[in-house]
Amino acid sequence: MLTLFPGEIPTYLFTLPAMLQLELSSNQLSGPIQEFDTLYSHMIIVSLGQNQISGQIPGSFFQLTSLIDLDLSSNNLTAHSVCDASNLKVLDLSYNNFSGLIPSCLIEGRSLVVLNLRENHFKGTLSDNVSDHCNLQTIDLHGNNIQGQLPRSLSNCADLGILDIGNNRMVGTFPFWLGRLSDLRIIVLGSNLFYGSLTYPTRDRKSREYFSKLQIIDIASNNFSGNLDPQWFERLASMMAKFNDMGNILSHQSFYRDYHDTVAITYKGQYVTFEEVLTTLTAIDFSNNALEGDIPKSVGSLVSLHILNMSHNAFTGRIPPQIGEMRQLESLDLSWNKLSGEIPQELTDLTFLSTLGLCRNKLDGRIPQSRQFLTFENTSYEGNTGLCGPPLSKPCGDSSNRNEVQVNTSRDHVDIILFLFVGVGFGVGFTAGILMKWGKIGKWLRIA
Template identity: 65%
Template sequence: MTKIPHFLMHVNHIQTLDLSSNKIHGTIPQWIWETWYDSLTRLNLSNNIFTHMQVTSYVLPCRRLESLDLSSNRLQGQLPMPNLLTTINTYSQFLDYSNNRFSAVMPNFTAYLHQTAYLKLSKNNISGHIPHSVCDANSLEVLDMSYNNFSGVIPACLIEHSNLVVLNLRENNFEGTFPYKVSANCNLQTIDLHGNNIQGHLPMSLSNFINLEVLDIGNNQIVDTFPSWLGMLSNLHVLVLRSNQFYGSLSYPPTNTKFQEYFSKLQIIDLASNNLSGNLDPRWFERLTSMMAKFDGTGNSLGHGTLYTAEYYHDTVAITYKGQYMTFEKVLTALTAIDFSNNALDGDIPESVRKLVSLHILSMSHNAFTGRIPPQMGEMHQLESLDLSWNKLSGEIPQELTDLTFLGTLNLCENKLDGRIPLSRQFATFENSSYEGNAGLCGLPLSKPCGSSSSPNEAQVSIPGDHVDVILFLFVGVGFGIGFTGGILMKWGKVGKWFRIV
């Protein structure tokens, strides 16, 4: 449909109206709110081409509204709020304004959230500060304001004392430090502050988030050592600390009862583009039990236990996948990734990495790793992307890596590798760019052949020094001039290099 059906104006009583996923354009009319003021409970106009709302006030008159979905349109201006101050509705409310062009909210918009459980404002152009009064919305479980232009300090109560399950403030301009007085009874399962200007360090009180599943504070300005104490969070699936200023070694905690299940459910860890250094402790890969489980083919979305989070909200994550920085709109339980790239880690790559048999993505590029590529990596049969480029790795490429039949992306460039490149299975599909910057490598797909023979029909023969007299005799037999030249060459000790049998 391209228009709202005209006959609806004459229907006096409607509880649910769903016109989503059409091509309706123009203005959302005022008569919707006036005609069904006392009956409308659910309105879904999402995924259309609406540009404006015909309203006399940015407070929508509606007494029973439980669900309002205006997402994925082209609505602009100030964002309207349902007037629940006079509501007789006893149900929690769902509000979705995402993927529009709204540029502002009412200064006191939080006053209309006292029964709201789900508020999604993501992907608009809204600016301004979040007032502290947002924490008075005691019913709020999901607050998603990601991809806007909000600024100022994040109200500490959103993290320290709220009833929130999901806090997503991704890609805004928030500043200040991370709140540090975290309640032991906090319900938060997702904290996504990626792409802001958060400074300072991570408070150890974050270990009180016993239900935390996703922690993404990438692309901020946090200065701290690696928070190994996060390993105590037994439900943590996603940890993204990339593009901050974490420094020092990837320390492994001392053995004690607190760390018996160290990052046991972690499926994505991204520490790229920090200042981490030192050797990688082999024990790092020995407790990541979720990456050791045999792949069962399931691809369920990482979800949360409440009504609105399970049905409507999906966590997102941005990682480097097959050489491209990509955003996944859903975090599948089958997606596993480790990214330690762009740091200063050194020493050998631990052989214990072989235990991660369900790992899909491994990136250790732009570090200072030395030694050989562990041939045991050939046991990681689910690996799809392997990037070990820009290190100091040496030796041959292990033939065992050809057992990685799902490998779609390989980058070994700018190391000190040598020998013949394996050609079987997936290795027959990789191009020059996978191996550039390794002077000792030879064979296809490189143009450099293996061996120094100029022709396959020639066999180079070295001549022992004690056979010089025999060679001189042969030269005399074919002529004095040739013999004299051969004698000079052998005098210089170059017979082994120049004499060939054809």
Template identity: 60%
Template sequence: MPHSVCKSTLEVLDLSYNNFSGPITSCLLSMVGLRMLNLRENHFEGTLSSSITSECTFQTIDLHGNKIDGQLPRALSNCNKLVVLDIGNNLIVDAFPSWLGELSNLRVLILRSNQFYGSINDVDGNRQSREYFSSSQIVDLATNNFSGSLSSELFGRLKSMMAKFNSTGETLYPQNSSYYAEFYKGFIEMAYKGSFVTFERILTTLTSIDFSNNRLEGTIPESIGQLVSLHVLNLSHNAFTGKIPAQLGGMADLESLDLSCNKLSGKIPQEFADLTFLGTLNLSNNQLEGNIPQSRQFLTFENNSFEGNLGLCGPPLSKPCPISPAPPSVANVEKSSHVDVFLFLFVGLGFGIGFTAAILMRRGRINDWFVISSRAFQDLI
């Protein structure tokens, strides 16, 4: 790429799906006026320049599918208008860029298939009083080396996914760029309903969280249930333990849920039967047990949604659930209680008679006692 491109007054630079190679021209990321940079699926390599100034005008940066290495330049935090950042499928080695959470316009963050590591919580400190990924609608961190547990605060601050969206949706394109909406295509590749799908248009209603294929552990935070507008949730191929939060059953717009290949235990929450839009469910290869919820929606799922859980039973699995014994009837309970009372009285009476007889025998008065007792018993009859 020639350096002369930096002297232009371009607002959109799209060189995607070509055979460009070599380092990305350093001046490119410091161009003032450039809104959209799309270098997707080329052979660019090397590190990204940190010469991004406070005059940054980028709204879309798409570097997906190259050979970029090193760390993510912290100077990207100067791009306050950034809406889409896709650096997926590169060779970047870095900690989770929690500092990007301060970009209030950032809606799409794709870091998948790199070598990011460590915690994905707020590693830079407490940002309770500041914005933190508040506008995010697509967060894809799949296939990295992230580890540790997920804090409940992480999901409790994704405000955009807590709002109820209009079901029609609009095409997402950079802010104040309606002039480019006719030709701009924001290609996004993501796991969707069990398949890897390429979206040529990003709708404002498309919401997704994908943390799959990492080394995350601990329990799944109940706070995920607050994300009522979330459509896709993928936490598969990690090491999560504990029970599946029942709060996930309140995410009424959920279309795809994948919790497979973890160490989850306990029962499948009955609340999942209320997820009427759920088209794809994968709970396989965990340690779940008990009855599979029976509802019209669950009847659409096949065996592979539940296989690898030895304790699960009921349709669609061939393993039947054990029949619980019927509780005893009231009459049987009353009859049993009467028998117990009489048995107790007779045992007590026998013990008393035996004890008295032993004392009298020792004093040589056993014969007199038997005579008296026999007369008393006849009078009683």
């Protein structure tokens, strides 16, 4: 392994005796890559990521028959020809300026385990001829110009754990068939043109094995609509398990190094890239769609969930108090919906909650005044005309005055009752007096 300083790639590197690994990442290297000599035919790993290398990738790269791990990420490369690398396991071309169609060999082949083409300018559609012996475990195509539908033949990738096609132009209904992939942990479909209902198809409703390992799902900024099927939350077994803070890093082991998967999600209101993804990082982002109806109470069963974002939809009804059971929740965003009623007191049990969004709803009543709710600012609640109490300036009314009114009202009731009793007593006495008088008169008459 070689470590160099900033500058152009030294030409002598391409004439050195045979090496198995070339590690030049994060050195601010610039200039083009020269053709590799045949002395490098046994090269296993080439890592030139996070430099300033420009130009085309030499064709000799992909004629290295022993090459299994190629990292050219975060450079300024503009051309590619990769289909000759028949034994390649890891290909990372992310954060470059590649364009054109994605070579079908990358999707259809049998050797690749990691395909990372994130943040480039690839276009066109994805091949639907994925091999029956697909070995892909990570597919990251985030931030390109890919169109069309997600190939259903990806279901042949039985070991697929990460699928990120966010921020493209892909269309179609939600791919429920992905739920059959038992190792799938991360799905990112956000910022595309997906549409339709999120209700499980009839043929899939009886199966309880769908998405059992899923820990991150992002379908934000699409056109999903209709009511949210309660089964969405009832099937996420990995988020129902008792929280364990001893998570493992999602990675792929090669002969000489570990390739760590990354993911970018909205975390506490910020778009954050996690360079290392722990198996304990859990998130659900359904924001910016047209979902409506009640938020299913079954969401409360996700006791190990960290991030829940269902903002910018059309949800109605009350906030489920069952959310208070999600004790690991750090970020909750239900803003810009049509939720009504009071804020459940149970939400004060979320002692790890550091970000709360309830603004622009139809909530009313007093804002809870305990635990984490003492730390949230106006922005968490604004746009709910019925809410009152700190941190809002709108008071809920003086409780002492209400008590005084109640006491006075009670006294008035007592006075009225006493008056009635007095009146009744006076009437009874007056009547009795008359009767007694008439009694005496009658006695007198009988004597007479």
